[in-house]
Amino acid sequence: MADRTAIAAPFTQTAFGRRKERYQRIAQWVFLGMALAMIIPLVSIVAFLIYRAAPSLNWNFLVDIPRHGMRDGGIWPALVGTFYLVGISLAVAAPIGVLAAIYLNEYAGDNWFNRLINLAVINLAGVPSIVHALFGLGAFVYAARFGYSIISASLTLAIMTLPVIIASTREALASVPQSFREACWNVGATRWQTIKAVVLPNSISGILTGVILQVSRAAGETAPIMFTGAVFYKAVQRGDFFPYHLTDQCMALSMHLYTLATQVPDVKESVSYATAVVLLGVVLLVNAGAIALRIWMRNRKRW
């Protein structure tokens, strides 16, 4: 009888136990399969993109200008344009975002007004990119009279990416133990002295991670700049580092990829694939940098 054997040797498996274990293993495989179902497409897609892009992927592609009505040539003006847009949006979003996060984490009490701010941050992160584009068009291009320009596009990008910086900076600030703050307050340090001496030095890598993520996000966005300052084509000298003024329109990598894929007929196939690979490469490299920074920071915690 089953009961007897169980008593005689309590740790040998019963049929029920074996079935249970089999279920368990099936469960593990099923869920692993689900996880892999997302990863395998990612890897194979990237591999395929690189394979198709290979004929055009070389140094010349990066520094050359588009030729033959954008059907051939390189991506230099788009690369520089993206650099401009990201740089300016970063310069605007980083200080506001970091300071806003400092306010939310270090100053704000738990009252209705600060809950409202939290709600606003969450919603700002959820506003569709095309609505940001409409906002940029209405506010910066027309109301502020910046026209279609790098400045309008950058400001739109800055507001769009603000929540990225706020969220990760807050997380970094919150990871500094409260006891450090209290120790500082106890000896008569003001809030800001506490932040400067203890909170910021110990969360700076986390804040940097957030800033880096902002860069990656801003570099990849298309919709917000499409109607505020990015153009299909702009004549630029090959390898020119300063081809744009702030009030000029500019080309951008993301916009260039969209143009090649949908607006220009008969593009040499490897050119559009290579543009996609460069954009993807820029974004993933920047993200990998953020991840590396985070791992490095975790290994040198000082408490």
Next chain:
Amino acid sequence: MPLPSKTIEIEDLRLAYGVKEVLHGISFDIFRHEIFAVIGPAQSGKTSLLRCLNRTIDFTPNATVNGSIKVDGQDIRRGDIYSLRRKIGMVAPLPVGLPMSIYDNVAFAPRCAGLSQKSRLDDLVEKCLRQAALWDEVKERLLSLGTALSGGQQQRLTIARALSHQPEILCLDEFSIAIDPVTTMRIEDVLKELKKEITIILVTNLTHQARRLADRTLFLWNGEIVELDRTETVFSNNPGSKKTYDYVNGTFG
């Protein structure tokens, strides 16, 4: 013997976190240059009392304080919060070495107060570390991290930091729960020495520590004062309240 002068006067102090009141209107005075012990079981409001005293309670959301606390005759809610905190040194239950060098740990408070002269800082750091009985152990490595010290050393570092802004009142909140008895005894000797210059408020749930050190002892229970008297009386066979006798002798609490 001259009449002792009051340094802290507390009147009808009430403190609530949200709707939950934790101090129910307590009043007492603390005299200059005494060691004043506050004993009582956990959750009786001892730590909250200290936090009211240096107004760190202000940085806690939802806390409401009523009643008046006067330090040297001045209502603490009137004056500058930061000078108040410099006047009152505070040592938390768990040692907190700030993640900066040992030197910076001690020099932090005076720097915040506006002292930037290197020679005066050096003197001050040495003096405070000596007072906290830590100098001999760390004088060779003042620039290494404060967080790298052992628990007992960090607690003495915390005391040095609390002394670094030259307080007139030193509050210690169960300072010995994280350190070994030998270090505790050394710090107790330090306190007896410090008593000549400053007033010391000692919050503890080690009744023996209060008995060894304190001039007067306050027994706080559930946010109310059960008894406040000279330490000998509180720990005698005949204190003012039966509850005190029971608590001190370990039959309850």
Next chain:
Amino acid sequence: MGSADLVGADAPERPRRPRWAVWGERALETIIRLSGVSAIIFVLAIFFFVFREAAPVLFNGHFNILQFLFSTAWYPTSESNIRYGTFALTLGSFSVTALAMALAVPFGLGAAIYISEFSGPKQKETLKVIIELLAAIPSVVWGFIGLTIMNKIIVAVTGAPVGVNLLNGGIILALMSVPIIVSIGEDALKAVPDSYREAALAIGTTKWQLIYRVLFPAAKNGLLAAVLLGVGRAVGETMAVLMATGHAVQIPHGVLDSVRTLTANIAAELGEAAAGSDHYRVLFLTGVLLFCITFAVNLTADFVIRGVRRK
């Protein structure tokens, strides 16, 4: 009085902070507070400026808000009879989102469960990094993938004449919303106390039972929020659906039909609409509609999440 000098005899005079330091700090704290409020200002500004461009059309007499919301006739450039009905576009948005969620929710939650319950620390770290990278891929690259790779695959597998359609957009959007579902879902599962797991395993339940009897009920709200945020992401997505769903304004009858979404419609037509024209203003009105939809979704998700925290 004179109480202070009793001690003051040997105590050195107290140092003072220089005036500029005190004022500088005060100025800085003002800036910090302003930055804190900026998020509210920006959200209000977005609504204000988008609505301001849209408003005139609401009051021009011949615009019909019911037609705008519930008619399927979208003929913004018709010669004889201009009509602005966005219902087909709204349905397009919802059908793509629904399909994407049908694909992304099981896989996303499955992956979240795997990461949270089955994987070891090293595997967990790797998977999270990959998911983070997946989340970083720009939407225009996803659109490009839909337009080229997915397009060909769909044509080859289903034999449909064109591969840019509802199915394509759904798959692409699913891949795009999976990362957010995984990361929020994993947070929700992580928030379930280990004591629940230990208690369940101690009475001999299998992992299956643990997951659907213990973890799902306990993490219910967090998982729901994960799905809602995924929906928010999918509804608001623009470039990928613009490139991957084809471009027909119609009510889809099957997954191989082309559709157009609210977002893609704005992106596709804003460039052609003359500034200040009715067409231009109606596109902004569509933006207001989108803003309201995502606002509601995100607000709900937030309430759901905070319900979890309060417990």
